[in-house]
Structures are given as structure tokens and as C-alpha cells.
Amino acid sequence: MSTTVSTEKPGTSSSAAGRAGDSVFSGLSLAAGILILVVLAAVAMFLFLQAVPTFTAAPGDVTGGKGFFAYIWPLVVGTLIAALIALLIATPVGILVALYISHYAPARVAKPVGYVIDLLAAIPSVIYGAWGATVLAPALVPLYTWLTGYLGFIPFFGGPASQTGKTMLTAGVVLAIMILPIITSMSREIFTQTPKLHEEAALALGATRWEMIRMSVLPFARPGIISSIMLALGRALGETMAVALVLSTGPLIPSLIKSGNQTIAAEIALNFPEAYGLRMSELIAAGLVLFLITLVVNMIARAIIARYKEFSGAN
Amino acid sequence: MSKRIDVEHLNVYYGDFLAVQDVSMNIEPRSVTAFIGPSGCGKSTFLRTLNRMHEVIPGAYAEGKVLLDGDDLYGKGVDPVTVRSMVGMVFQRPNPFPTMSIRDNVLAGVKLNNKRISSSEADELVESSLRGANLWNEVKDRLNKPGSGLSGGQQQRLCIARAIAVKPEVILMDEPCSALDPISTLAIEDLINEIKTDYTVVIVTHNMQQASRVSDKTAFFNIEGTGKPGRLIEYAPTSEIFNTPQKKETEDYVSGRFG
Numbered sequence: 097m098s099t100t101v102s103t104e105k106p107g108t109s110s111s112a113a114g115r116a117g118d119s120v121f122s123g124l125s126l127a128a129g130i131l132i133l134v135v136l137a138a139v140a141m142f143l144f145l146q147a148v149p150t151f152t153a154a155p156g157d158v159t160g161g162k163g164f165f166a167y168i169w170p171l172v173v174g175t176l177i178a179a180l181i182a183l184l185i186a187t188p189v190g191i192l193v194a195l196y197i198s199h200y201a202p203a204r205v206a207k208p209v210g211y212v213i214d215l216l217a218a219i220p221s222v223i224y225g226a227w228g229a230t231v232l233a234p235a236l237v238p239l240y241t242w243l244t245g246y247l248g249f250i251p252f253f254g255g256p257a258s259q260t261g262k263t264m265l266t267a268g269v270v271l272a273i274m275i276l277p278i279i280t281s282m283s284r285e286i287f288t289q290t291p292k293l294h295e296e297a298a299l300a301l302g303a304t305r306w307e308m309i310r311m312s313v314l315p316f317a318r319p320g321i322i323s324s325i326m327l328a329l330g331r332a333l334g335e336t337m338a339v340a341l342v343l344s345t346g347p348l349i350p351s352l353i354k355s356g357n358q359t360i361a362a363e364i365a366l367n368f369p370e371a372y373g374l375r376m377s378e379l380i381a382a383g384l385v386l387f388l389i390t391l392v393v394n395m396i397a398r399a400i401i402a403r404y405k406e407f408s409g410a411n
Numbered sequence: 412m413s414k415r416i417d418v419e420h421l422n423v424y425y426g427d428f429l430a431v432q433d434v435s436m437n438i439e440p441r442s443v444t445a446f447i448g449p450s451g452c453g454k455s456t457f458l459r460t461l462n463r464m465h466e467v468i469p470g471a472y473a474e475g476k477v478l479l480d481g482d483d484l485y486g487k488g489v490d491p492v493t494v495r496s497m498v499g500m501v502f503q504r505p506n507p508f509p510t511m512s513i514r515d516n517v518l519a520g521v522k523l524n525n526k527r528i529s530s531s532e533a534d535e536l537v538e539s540s541l542r543g544a545n546l547w548n549e550v551k552d553r554l555n556k557p558g559s560g561l562s563g564g565q566q567q568r569l570c571i572a573r574a575i576a577v578k579p580e581v582i583l584m585d586e587p588c589s590a591l592d593p594i595s596t597l598a599i600e601d602l603i604n605e606i607k608t609d610y611t612v613v614i615v616t617h618n619m620q621q622a623s624r625v626s627d628k629t630a631f632f633n634i635e636g637t638g639k640p641g642r643l644i645e646y647a648p649t650s651e652i653f654n655t656p657q658k659k660e661t662e663d664y665v666s667g668r669f670g
């Protein structure tokens with residue numbers, strides 16, 4: 097990662113044809129790189145221009161009547177809460193499943209389990225949403241009633257619990273299931289790439305299998321795990337259908353087991369078809385905010401990975 | 412510290428393939444034993460059975476007995492994890508943990524099995540192990556830097572420090588110098604001469620000079636052809652193997668008339 101490719105001295109080896117190929121290739125890859133940046137800039141530009149009317153409108157004209165900021169922040173918090181719940185559930189489960197597949201399960205079990213996990217990623221989100229709303233939500237109602245009964249003093253579990261189960265927590269669980277395959281398959285991939293050398297170093301010191309995983313596999317895989325979590329977070333933040341179908345929306349409230357709360361993506365999806373004029377501009381501004389959130393999340397992830405670079409073994 | 416090893420009629424298999432056949436030998440404590448022989452004759456395979464590291468490879472298993480001061484390493488209820496904490500190993504390619512600092516690398520084995528160790532004890536152990544591996548003076552100012560930032564020879568000595576930090580009875584080395592330059596190689600050979608006062612050392616090497624420089628006894632392994640099992644041909648004091656070998660095969664090999 098930190099290696100720099102030194103350009104070959106003229107006349108040392110490659111033929112003229114090889115050099116022509118080189119410049120064609122570098123030209124192509126440069127063009128591809130520029131294209132991506134142009135598209136990205138164009139999207140950002142579009143969002144911004146379309147959103148401008150919202151920022152200049154009188155606060156009373158914006159939905160809610162108190163300006164754009166008052167409109168958007170509950171949605172931002174709702175988005176983050178849903179994504180956080182999903183990550184809190186999917187990260188440990190995903191990593192454990194990946195470890196089981198890569199380092200514990202016999203080959204004849206590992207293959208099918210890995211295959212099934214990958215299949216989960218191919219299921220469209222509408223299906224998850226429908227399943228979440230019709231099967232999972234009712235099934236979770238007793239749990240929610242129990243939670244308010246015993247843990248109701250914690251604001252997250254404040255009652256009365258929703259009797260349909262269409263709550264933030266249900267949405268978070270559905271999102272967790274949706275992002276699980278991302279974390280699992282990426283982590284598994286990286287776990288199996290751990291150099292034998294380092295695994296044997298740990299085992300030869302008298303490490304048990306779990307200790308070997310802690311000493312060799314997890315440190316090696318850490319940047320990969322972080323990337324997979326970030327990718328999963330991106331999906332969770334932007335997921336529309338599952339949340340739109342599962343959550344019975346409302347204003348921002350601390351309780352995760354009552355109806356209420358809303359995410360940016362679902363807000364856009366639910367209101368976009370009938371929106372025009374300022375309302376349309378508001379929704380696009382909301383999209384811009386979501387875009388910024390994902391950007392910030394990605395930058396944080398890069399910063400975390402860079403911090404461990406010196407110890408990554410890449411040198 | 413330092414125990415004797417007695418191997419009795421050991422066969423090692425990779426699945427159906429018999430890789431090493433019927434090896435018996437006695438290795439004295441506080442001595443250096445060298446394994447030599449052509450590539451593929453099963454030196455590494457046999458070495459790994461001395462701390463059950465071969466079990467890491469799917470399908471590999473051993474039959475026979477390996478006794479460490481009389482205790483069978485393959486006895487019922489013997490945990491390979493305990494075996495490996497008594498019989499340490501240094502590999503062909505230096506393999507310090509890349510994400511750990513030099514200090515943490517040395518302490519890696521000590522902190523296993525939930526053992527707690529005070530910070531002052533740890534400091535002492537780090538220093539004594541690194542001194543034992545002739546590395547202290549080179550790294551004492553950068554103990555918190557990653558181990559992967561050292562040169563190959565330094566990394567290999569770090570691996571030796573890591574192995575001796577757990578105070579094993581035996582240290583196995585599989586071609587520990589083959590990835591190193593001559594100077595680093597000499598540093599490791601000096602080190603082997605020093606640590607044999609405390610440990611039983613077994614070393615695999617392709618370098619005959621190295622075998623004659625560092626070892627007290629030498630075992631010559633050979634293989635009749637591909638697909639055939641490796642066997643122990645001759646095992647004797649090193650000077651005898653190199654000067655007055657009993658077997659024709661050994662003589663051919665050590666004089667370079669092999670094959």
C-alpha cells in the first residue's frame with residue numbers, strides 16, 4: 097500500500113511496443129479515474145442546485161413550519177439510530193459466523209453455510225421489508241411488551257410498546273439481517289487470507305485456536321473488517337424499502353419500541369411520488385444530507401485504517 | 412529446563428501418504444542436533460512431530476512414540492497446546508507478529524493462557540529474552556516499534572527471543588538461516604551455541620558447514636525416490652558423520668556426490 101511504483105529507466109528492458117501499451121493503459125486508467133470524479137461531482141452539483149430553494153425559503157414554508165434544520169435533524173438522528181442498531185447486531189454476529197466458516201467448521205459444513213450467507217445478499221430489499229412487516233414485527237411484540245415491563249425505565253424501552261411491532265428496533269433488526277452477508281462474506285474472505293506463517297507462529301507458542309485467532313487472524317483482518325463494516329453501514333444508511341415497509345413512522349422519540357421515528361431514505365421514498373416544488377427540493381436537500389453523512393462515515397473509516405498502517409504488516 | 416527427547420518407531424502420514432518411516436532416535440538435553448538430507452526427505456515433517464505442529468495440516472498424523480523426559484507427547488489426554496508451550500519452534504521465514512511491537516512480540520507467548528504478568532516482570536523478561544537472542548542492543552531504543560520494521564536477521568532473532576521467553580524445554584528450528592545473509596547467519600549460529608547451555612536444540616539445515624559448526628550430533632535422512640517415505644539413515648556425533656560415516660549413502664551425501 098505504501099509502495100511506490102518506480103518508472104523503469106529508458107532502454108533497460110521493455111520494447112517500444114510494451115511502452116506504447118503502457119501509455120495506452122495509463123491513459124485509460126486516468127480517464128476512468130477522471131470519469132468517476134466527474135460523475136461524483138455532477139451528482140453533488142445536481143443535489144446542491146435542486147436543494148438550494150429549501151435553504152432560501154422562508155422557515156414557515158418548509159414542512160413542519162420551522163425551517164429546514166428543524167425538519168431534517170430528527171431524520172438524521174433516526175437514520176443514525178437505525179444504522180447503529182443494525183451494526184450493533186450484525187457486526188458481532190457477522191464476524192463470528194465468518195470465523196466459524198473460516199477457522200472452525202469442517203470444509204463440508206463451511207461451504208454450504210458460506211453459500212447460504214452469500215444468497216442472503218441477493219434477496220431484494222422489498223422482500224426483507226415485506227417479511228419484516230408481516231412476520232418479524234408481530235413476532236417481536238411479546239418481546240417489546242416484556243422489555244417495557246422490565247426495562248421500561250430506560251428511555252429506549254419506554255412504553256407503551258407498539259402492538260404492531262412496527263418500530264425502530266424491528267427496522268434495525270431487519271437492516272441487520274440485510275447487512276449481515278456483507279460483513280460475513282468480506283470478513284470470511286480476509287480471514288482465510290491470513291498468512292499460514294503467522295497462524296503457525298501463534299500455534300507454535302502454545303496458543304489455543306481462539307488465541308491464535310486473536311493474535312494472528314484478527315489483527316491481520318482488522319482493516320478488512322473495518323471496510324466491511326463501513327460498506328455495511330453505507331447500505332444501512334441508504335436502505336429505503338425495508339425501513340419504509342417495516343417502520344410505522346412518526347416524530348423522533350427516544351423509545352425504540354413505540355411507533356415513531358423516521359429515516360432520511362424512507363422519508364424520501366415515501367414522499368417523493370407526490371412531491372413537487374418546494375417539497376421536492378426539501379427531499380433532495382435531505383438526500384444531500386444523507387450523501388454528506390456517508391461521505392463523513394467513509395472518511396472516518398479511512399482515518400481508522402490509516403492509524404494502524406504502521407502495524408499492518410504491509411511493509 | 413532442557414529435557415531429553417526419545418523417539419520410538421515414528422511414522423508420519425499426510426493422509427494416505429507415508430512421509431517418514433520408522434524413525435527412532437535419542438536426543439540429549441543441552442545439545443544441538445542437526446537434521447540434514449536432500450529436499451523432500453521429511454526433515455521438516457519429522458521436526459514438526461516433535462511439537463505436534465504437523466497436526467495443523469489437515470490429514471497429517473503420526474504413529475509411534477515421542478517421549479519428553481519419558482512423558483509421551485502423544486499420550487492420551489495430552490493437549491498439543493501444552494506440548495507446544497514446552498517445545499518451541501523457529502521457522503524458516505522470520506514470522507514476528509506484524510501488528511505487534513517488538514516488546515509485545517517477545518511477550519506474545521507469555522501472555523497466553525490468560526497468564527498475568529506485572530509490568531516490571533515483563534520489562535525484565537523482555538530484556539533477558541532479547542539479550543538471550545543477542546538483539547537487545549539493537550532494539551532497546553525502539554521496543555514499541557513494530558517487529559516487522561526490523562531486518563530479516565533481526566526478525567529471526569526476535570522470533571528466537573519470543574520462543575525462549577516462554578522458557579521451553581526444547582527449541583526446534585527449521586532452516587532458520589536460509590532466508591538470511593551470511594552475517595546474520597553467523598549471528599544466529601553464535602546464538603545457537605549460547606542457548607544450548609540452557610535448551611535442547613534441534614535444527615534442520617541444508618548447509619553442511621552450518622551443521623558441522625553448530626551441532627553436537629547429526630542425523631542424516633534420505634529418500635529412495637519420489638513417493639517413497641523418508642528414513643533416518645545415520646545418526647551419530649557430527650564429526651563422525653562428516654569424517655567417518657558408516658553408511659555409503661551418508662558419505663555420498665556429505666561429500667557432495669549425491670544423486
Ligand SMILES: Nc1ncnc2c1ncn2[C@@H]1O[C@H](COP(=O)(O)OP(=O)(O)OP(=O)(O)O)[C@@H](O)[C@H]1O
Binds near residue numbers: 449452456468638641
Ligand atoms: N502439507 C503437506 N501435505 C502433503 N504432503 C506433504 C506436505 N508437506 C510435505 N509433504 C510431503 O512430505 C514429504 C516430506 O516433506 P518435508 O517438507 O518434510 O521435506 P523436507 O526434508 O523438509 O524438505 P526441504 O529440505 O525441501 O524442506 C515430501 O514428499 C512432501 O511432498
Ligand SMILES: [Mg+2]
Binds near residue numbers: 454455456585
Ligand atoms: Mg523442510
